[in-house]
Amino acid sequence: MTSPRPNPSAVIRGDALWSGIRDDLRARGLRWTPQRRTLVEVLSKTQGHVTGVQLVERCRAIDPETTPSTVYRTLDVLEDLGLIRHGHGADGREEFHVLPAAEHGHIYCHSCGGTWEIGHDQAASLLETLASEHRFTADLSHVTIAGRCAACLEAPPSA
């Protein structure tokens, strides 16, 4: 859970993205273990959003011995390598973005529970304001904004 570092080969296909990991890890003095191989296999078959719990489940389908702490620690490593990102849902729970995917944030309606994505263009003005007024480089994929959607503002559900 540290720094963003885009993987140069990330643009290509999913397979190509994940196939280089073994060497990426070794180049950094890290190790390629059966447990990591399992998680990477799961991730390479995953698109969009996943929670940590879902990933543990899917790993267990391949290797029933899978331990949560190992999975979460490996997710941290993979995020350092720039292969995944995580954000937090409205309740603070982790959600992982599996690459390749356009970087995006989320908006969440407190009333109906609906969620939508915010693209770079929609966030551009905020990111620029942060850059100029705070000299801050924001991580859009870690952004979740809560509030009320149009439908709920007009017709508040029962409350």
Place this chain on the structure above:
Amino acid sequence: MTSPRPNPSAVIRGDALWSGIRDDLRARGLRWTPQRRTLVEVLSKTQGHVTGVQLVERCRAIDPETTPSTVYRTLDVLEDLGLIRHGHGADGREEFHVLPAAEHGHIYCHSCGGTWEIGHDQAASLLETLASEHRFTADLSHVTIAGRCAACLEAPPSA
């Protein structure tokens, strides 16, 4: 527990903001209990940000029997009444904003752990974009944006 009071006007003393809560609750069919009174006393002496754990600690200083679940449930109620707001830190942990306070979001540096506040003016463009493009009314106090501060971009701490 409650003994007759010779001087009915004595207890007041709290901020105008917090003094109406008892009646606010009753008007909604909710109840004014000793546990809620303790939490409200703590909140009325609190400014800025507090975590749930801190609030439980401070309640225990007044009433050692304080139970976490009761505190968190009461915090939910008070947020419904609009007396506090909560957001999530970069790690997803809850932080409560005690009113009166200008509504604001937070930015957080993944490298050095520093945090800063975003005011309404700095968020205005984002909020407007969300309103126009998604017809979404955002809750600024629930916003935490992670990224890197200027100092860390120029001189990454050891990484």
Place this chain on the structure above:
DNA sequence: ATGTTTGCTGCAACCGCTTGCGTTAGGGCA
């Protein structure tokens, strides 16, 4: 092959917070 280094694993405990449930007690009304 074998040894050595040290990153990684599994475990168990823990943290912040939530939830289901049986019991207590607030508070409107007689």
Place this chain on the structure above:
DNA sequence: TGCCCTAACGCAAGCGGTTGCAGCAAACAT
């Protein structure tokens, strides 16, 4: 003042995720 309804409480278990530690095993060198 006492009754009654039900909101709120305390407890214990649970959930998502993290952490310290002792043993294990990748990786590289010999």
